[in-house]
Amino acid sequence: MCLALPAKIIAIDETTDMAIVALGEVKKEVSIALVEDVKIHDFVLIHVGYALNKISPEEAERTLKLFAEAGLTDESVNL
């Protein structure tokens, strides 16, 4: 299904507009070129290597809870 994953920004490389995001224990490098004013600890929605937009921590928590309820987040999670 057309899902986008909420992930937390944990590092930013401003020269390349790339960031490291984390979802649980999983970390991945994504482009943040499409979203403005991204800071460390912000939550963004990720889809095929791009951060699409920022969401609030509350929205991220609500969405992740839904992913968990759907059985979509577990040890095999791979952004």
Add this chain to the structure above:
Amino acid sequence: MSIEGCLDIQLVMNGSQINRVEIQSSRPVHASRVFHGKRINESLTTLPLLFNICGVAQACAGVRACEQALGLEVPLHMEQVRDKLVNMETLREHLWRIFLDWPALLDKQLLDEQSLKQPLQTQEMSEIIKYQQDHRKLLTAGSNPFLLEPDIPVIRTANCQPIRKLNQLLEKSIFAMSPAKWLEIDSLEKLQYWFESSETIAARFLKKIHQNQWQSLGCNNITGLLPLETKSLETKSLEAGNLNIDTLYTQFKNENFVKQPLWHNKCYETSSLTRVDSPLLQLLHRQWGNGLMSRLVARLTEMAQIVMTLLDDGENPVSAMSQERCDIQGSGIGVVSAARGLLIHHVCVEQKQIKKYQIVAPTEWNFHPQGVVTQSLAGLQGDSEQINIQAELLINAIDPCVGYKVHIV
């Protein structure tokens, strides 16, 4: 595996031809079950966050299904606002694909570089997001039109600044002329003159397709799936699959419908190509069927048509599918023309709670194991490198809403 799933596309070669195409999907098509037992407005608020790719279309299909299930009448102007927001999202999605993918597909060297670096036109893509946000604020005055009983006044946005800016962006970066002028192209000669004399990514991309004689690449006999109100277009010489609400209810009883949808036991395509019409597209269909050139021009045509409609902001007719009703108490179906094709939500409610929620996304129609992508790829010829390039072009043109991997064996 990844949460959003993946399409695994295997091309089995025999000499210089594709012998067999196998598509396996790991998309979590039953993820909408998370709404079972939830309150309706809670689900409608969360829906576009969870299904964020085409989140506007998802929200629109969701609220329409719930309104239908509850027997709620929606003011005409509200449905028009929703359609405009969905159209804007469709335009954004098409632009993103062009800016993100076409440069890399245009040039193998760029493809190699892009795997390590940024896409080439991120500034334009960021601008598009801003125009979309500004347009939504103007149209909705900050309210959410995708909740039950929304209260938004009639707001005219004809010639508003975000759409004028978007029109200018399209003129500069896509059409090398105004979208209105581009829509006047009505012959193959004029189209060729345009892509040979313009330097935008879109023009250069079509020029490459022409130079490689890939215009009919992927041509096949899969029919377009059309919503109820749409007449079978002259451009589609093939039989059309016309959806109707009553049969859809029956189909949703089959759990496999959301994973591998069929209509009257046949595969159908749903995309820009199956819903957009113009004199130029009719010519292209006659010349190259539903091959690659028709697909690309259909996307460009839809972009130009949408921006013209949004600039005009007239009394646009509301999608008839949004007005469709069925007499099944507590059940509703919402249908929206999303960027990649028809998006269908089915909901059963009881005392303002969701009892059942099902979604059929366009990717499931188009990437059905026997569907249009399979048929398109089945006709490819060449060595494995050529096949790989052609397959990427076709898959990108039909455009899944999820990542994919192509294996040639």
